[in-house]
Each structure stands twice: as structure tokens, then as C-alpha cells.
Amino acid sequence: AQRVTQPEKLLSVFKGAPVELKCNYSYSGSPELFWYVQYSRQRLQLLLRHISRESIKGFTADLNKGETSFHLKKPFAQEEDSAMYYCALSGLQAGTALIFGKGTTLSVSS
Amino acid sequence: ETGVTQSPTHLIKTRGQQVTLRCSSQSGHNTVSWYQQALGQGPQFIFQYYREEENGRGNFPPRFSGLQFPNYSSELNVNALELDDSALYLCASSTYRGGNTGELFFGEGSRLTVL
Numbered sequence: 001a002q003r004v005t006q007p008e009k010l011l012s013v014f015k016g017a018p019v020e021l022k023c024n025y026s027y028s029g030s031p032e033l034f035w036y037v038q039y040s041r042q043r044l045q046l047l048l049r050h051i052s053r054e055s056i057k058g059f060t061a062d063l064n065k066g067e068t069s070f071h072l073k074k075p076f077a078q079e080e081d082s083a084m085y086y087c088a089l090s091g092l093q094a095g096t097a098l099i100f101g102k103g104t105t106l107s108v109s110s
Numbered sequence: 111e112t113g114v115t116q117s118p119t120h121l122i123k124t125r126g127q128q129v130t131l132r133c134s135s136q137s138g139h140n141t142v143s144w145y146q147q148a149l150g151q152g153p154q155f156i157f158q159y160y161r162e163e164e165n166g167r168g169n170f171p172p173r174f175s176g177l178q179f180p181n182y183s184s185e186l187n188v189n190a191l192e193l194d195d196s197a198l199y200l201c202a203s204s205t206y207r208g209g210n211t212g213e214l215f216f217g218e219g220s221r222l223t224v225l
């Protein structure tokens with residue numbers, strides 16, 4: 001079964017601390033992995049995708065096929081990073097949907 | 111560039127009624143997909159439309175149906191509403207050029223409450 005698991009509902013850190021939002025997936029094939037973010041009173045938007053191998057707003061995520069994980073990391077959290085983060089996967093086929101995890105709320109306090 | 115817009119933003123219906131939700135795609139996008147987001151859950155895929163035809167569907171019953179129009183706008187229709195249909199309904203548009211669908215651009219959602 002295709003599934004995305006985000007084990008933490010809430011992650012609270014202090015400003016400047018490292019952040020790791022966990023994401024594990026199960027998929028029988030080669031998925032594409034994404035992180036979407038929703039800031040307060042804003043719409044859901046793409047943060048990054050694994051094929052881009054980019055660092056966006058200081059966040060990176062590496063696809064580990066052996067561990068079926070796609071954890072989101074940032075070395076130094078900022079207060080403006082506080083948001084809801086969703087990990088999602090998509091099969092590499094036309095018409096395939098994004099399968100989302102339940103999301104992790106990141107709270108960064110000073 | 112106009113983003114994805116959805117209407118209405120909020121609505122209340124009673125069990126058994128029917129509802130239509132509307133979505134205008136972002137300019138230049140040819141694919142629209144709908145997601146249901148229950149409280150405390152991630153978005154769950156309902157279906158996707160490309161070139162006015164459904165080309166992907168999640169685990170939702172037939173009473174969930176949709177349309178895509180020539181201008182790429184879309185409707186989600188839900189018949190025989192049930193209490194569990196209460197949720198935020200998200201529309202997302204994207205560009206499909208062959209291969210997998212590109213980045214999804216989401217609307218702000220329509221919050222449906224079924225009493």
C-alpha cells in the first residue's frame with residue numbers, strides 16, 4: 001500500500017536549534033517525494049522536491065531509498081519557519097495523485 | 111498571474127443534500143485535482159482532470175463527481191451528503207506535459223460543514 005508517515009504531530013524547537021522533520025514512505029516503485037508547507041493564514045505551497053536537490057529557505061531533504069525516508073532538515077531554525085509541514089509522494093505516472101502524510105506542526109520559539 | 115481561486119469559501123449543508131464547489135485554475139495550467147482534508151489530517155486525493163476528462167481517482171465513492179471545462183476551471187459535486195463529508199476541499203492546478211504532473215498550486219479551499 002502507498003503510504004506516507006510523519007510520526008510527529010508537533011515539533012517544538014528554539015530559534016537557532018537544528019530541525020529534522022521525519023517522513024517515511026511505502027511505495028512499490030520509484031516515487032517522487034515532496035515537502036509542502038502551510039504558513040499561518042496562507043495556502044498550501046511546495047517547499048521542495050527531491051529531484052530538484054535544492055535548498056529552499058535553508059531546508060534540505062535527501063531521499064534515502066534504503067530506509068524509505070525523506071526527512072526535512074534545517075541546521076538553524078528561524079521563527080518564520082513555524083508552519084505545518086506535509087510530506088507527500090507521487091508515482092511517476094500520468095494522473096497519479098499526491099499522497100500526503102498527516103503533517104507535522106513546527107513551532108519555533110525565541 | 112492569477113492564482114487558484116475557489117468558491118464558496120464556507121458553506122453549510124444538511125445530510126442528503128447536494129453541493130457544488132468551484133475552482134478556477136491558475137493561468138496556463140491544464141490539470142486540476144481535488145483533495146479532501148478532514149480536521150487533523152493531510153489532504154486526501156479525490157480525483158484529477160486533464161483535457162476535460164478524469165485521469166485519476168482516489169478511494170472516493172461515485173457520489174463524488176467532477177467536471178473540467180474548456181477554460182480549465184473545474185467543479186466538484188457531492189451528492190447525498192453525509193456527516194463525514196464535512197471537511198476542507200482543496201483544489202490544485204498544475205501543468206502536465208507528459209510524464210508526471212508538475213508542482214501543484216493550491217487554492218485556499220472551501221470549508222463544507224454537513225449537519
